[in-house]
Amino acid sequence: xxxxxxxxxDTSLRDGAQTxxxxxxxxxxxxxxxxxxxxxxxxxxxxxxxxNPLDTEFFVKKPKFxxxxxxxxxxxxxxxxxxxxxxxxxxxxxxxxDAICYVAKAWDYHVRVALGTTLEDNLAGxxxxxxxxxxxxxxxxxxxxxxxxxxxxxxxxxxDVARTAYKAGARWxxxxxTNGGTLPHEVERIVGEVAKHIPHxxxxxxxxxxxxxxxxxxxxxxxxxxxxxxxxxxxxxERCGNANLVSIIPTLLLKKDYAxxxxxxxxxxxxxxxxxVSHTLDExxxxxxxxxxxxxxxxxxxxxxxxxxxxxxxxPATYEHIVPEAVGxxxxxxxxxxxxxxxxxxxxxxxxxxxxxxxxxxxRLLEDVKEKEAQxxxxxxxxxxxxxxxxxxxGTVPDYFEVERFSVNAERRHNAKGEYVTVSxxxxxxxxxxxxxxxxxxxxxxxxxxxxxxxxxxxxxQPFIEDLELVDxxxxxxxxxxxxxxxxxxxxxxxxxxxxSTVGVSANIIDASFQALVDAITYKLLKAGAK
Ligand SMILES: CC(=O)SCCNC(=O)CCNC(=O)[C@H](O)C(C)(C)COP(=O)(O)OP(=O)(O)OC[C@H]1O[C@@H](n2cnc3c(N)ncnc32)[C@H](O)[C@@H]1OP(=O)(O)O
Ligand SMILES: CC(=O)C(=O)O
Numbered sequence: 288x289x290x291x292x293x294x295x296x297d298t299s300l301r302d303g304a305q306t307x308x309x310x311x312x313x314x315x316x317x318x319x320x321x322x323x324x325x326x327x328x329x330x331x332x333x334x335x336x337x338x339n340p341l342d343t344e345f346f347v348k349k350p351k352f353x354x355x356x357x358x359x360x361x362x363x364x365x366x367x368x369x370x371x372x373x374x375x376x377x378x379x380x381x382x383x384x385d386a387i388c389y390v391a392k393a394w395d396y397h398v399r400v401a402l403g404t405t406l407e408d409n410l411a412g413x414x415x416x417x418x419x420x421x422x423x424x425x426x427x428x429x430x431x432x433x434x435x436x437x438x439x440x441x442x443x444x445x446x447d448v449a450r451t452a453y454k455a456g457a458r459w460x461x462x463x464x465t466n467g468g469t470l471p472h473e474v475e476r477i478v479g480e481v482a483k484h485i486p487h488x489x490x491x492x493x494x495x496x497x498x499x500x501x502x503x504x505x506x507x508x509x510x511x512x513x514x515x516x517x518x519x520x521x522x523x524x525e526r527c528g529n530a531n532l533v534s535i536i537p538t539l540l541l542k543k544d545y546a547x548x549x550x551x552x553x554x555x556x557x558x559x560x561x562x563x564v565s566h567t568l569d570e571x572x573x574x575x576x577x578x579x580x581x582x583x584x585x586x587x588x589x590x591x592x593x594x595x596x597x598x599x600x601x602x603p604a605t606y607e608h609i610v611p612e613a614v615g616x617x618x619x620x621x622x623x624x625x626x627x628x629x630x631x632x633x634x635x636x637x638x639x640x641x642x643x644x645x646x647x648x649x650x651r652l653l654e655d656v657k658e659k660e661a662q663x664x665x666x667x668x669x670x671x672x673x674x675x676x677x678x679x680x681x682g683t684v685p686d687y688f689e690v691e692r693f694s695v696n697a698e699r700r701h702n703a704k705g706e707y708v709t710v711s712x713x714x715x716x717x718x719x720x721x722x723x724x725x726x727x728x729x730x731x732x733x734x735x736x737x738x739x740x741x742x743x744x745x746x747x748x749q750p751f752i753e754d755l756e757l758v759d760x761x762x763x764x765x766x767x768x769x770x771x772x773x774x775x776x777x778x779x780x781x782x783x784x785x786x787x788s789t790v791g792v793s794a795n796i797i798d799a800s801f802q803a804l805v806d807a808i809t810y811k812l813l814k815a816g817a818k
Pocket of ligand 2: 302390430431432433463464465466493495
């Protein structure tokens with residue numbers, strides 16, 4: 288049976304630019320467009336030429352794509368102007384793009400209130416603007432803004448807007464759930480009704496995520512006949528975002544009913560780059576990737592519960608809906624207070640340590656983990672501290688150094704320029720073999736001063752820690768009040784591309800931080816094979 292073509296239209300660079308806190312540079316736009324083209328989407332909406340200098344500049348020269356068509360977005364001619372004498376429409380026609388995607392109101396209430404014009408004038412604007420773009424040889428589409436709310440209020444008028452664009456030559460009539468409040472069963476019904484008037488393979492869907500149904504609504508529209516899906520990478524977009532293509536693409540490629548019925552033009556090889564694409568976008572936007580993002584999040588294939596881990600080790604399919612590698616992700620079995628021997632065995636295996644499930648050292652290690660977790664240690668987020676705990680229980684961590692004492696002092700005083708500043712000073716006394724060293728350091732805070740003092744003189748081990756860099760420091764306080772316990776998680780890097788995290792717990796934040804710092808240095812020495 289031949290599969291029907293389903294087209295993917297990405298609007299990350301246009302609707303995604305309407306995300307709170309997101310500002311693309313021209314270079315960001317170029318890089319994201321290249322990622323999207325490599326991923327295999329059919330259309331890349333580059334922005335809104337004429338709306339701002341950056342978007343206009345992006346359309347001065349068409350990017351070279353291997354596959355995607357480049358689309359320019361903008362509104363139909365304004366009320367009181369002809370399409371051929373409208374600066375907004377002119378900017379779209381001037382743009383170096385393969386396609387033009389207009390937006391027009393499809394809700395009578397919006398036409399009256401937001402545009403302040405008549406229903407007939409709005410229809411005339413749609414017809415004139417679409418005809419002009421078609422005459423200019425552009426693949427033309429119409430985003431029917433507020434289509435679903437409009438259809439519920441006045442179905443005849445919403446349908447008239449869609450039909451007018453179709454008759455004027457638009458290749459795609461895209462039904463938009465602009466306010467994001469429509470539910471999947473409504474989308475399926477309404478798209479089905481529209482498909483009785485306009486060929487279904489000319490219909491598209493543009494869904495917002497305000498009820499967290501944007502992906503479900505897009506799939507519902509496809510079931511009812513729509514053949515273009517608009518969405519964004521990582522669900523960027525106005526308010527709560529758009530339909531997330533990072534979830535839609537694997538669903539269409541890997542879930543049987545969709546995979547058998549539709550060809551989305553993305554290969555399984557391209558799909559295997561999905562996790563990387565999603566994380567690269569986060570990196571460009573300086574956002575921490577969402578661990579719980581379906582398919583591509585770090586937790587998407589992470590198993591914490593011991594009962595689950597035991598089954599996953601027998602056969603991963605017991606708790607995984609797809610193979611993680613299909614989307615470029617990986618399986619993780621986490622070590623925590625919820626773990627059983629299976630979680631620990633899996634983590635040891637990853638570290639290259641082979642133990643038998645009946646080895647008494649394994650049961651002891653599991654007990655240690657549970658006991659420590661009950662004291663608020665968290666090994667799930669502190670891989671290096673877990674490795675040290677495990678290797679220590681097997682007796683394979685050398686005693687590199689011993690901390691004899693440390694102290695930290697915070698002082699408010701005048702500096703050499705006479706300014707009043709707060710300075711922290713730390714002293715650390717270490718024993719390394721037969722030698723003793725005392726280091727003093729000043730820092731911009733007590734933890735910084737301790738970190739510097741601890742790393743100032745590690746004797747023969749000093750060369751191994753020169754490239755160590757603290758990249759993240761997180762504190763959580765448990766049991767509020769005077770008997771509170773503080774947990775510190777610190778992330779380090781050494782430029783090798785592999786970061787590691789350590790944990791410390793104490794009633795005293797400085798002590799908790801010091802434990803985590805000592806673990807980080809010990810881990811680095813172990814990793815470097817220091818003797
Ligand atoms: C649903 C969506 O996401 S649509 C995309 C929304 N994206 C953006 O708005 C981002 C880019 N926008 C912009 O840079 C600016 O809004 C511009 C350049 C487009 C327009 O700026 P301005 O001319 O200052 O107008 P402003 O933004 O204040 O108001 C929008 C105008 O467009 C009109 N308008 C809105 N939608 C349409 C439409 N589909 N067709 C025709 N006119 C429209 C409004 O009636 C309003 O006109 P008015 O000023 O006569 O009342
Ligand atoms: C066009 C668009 O972004 C919307 O209607 O939501």
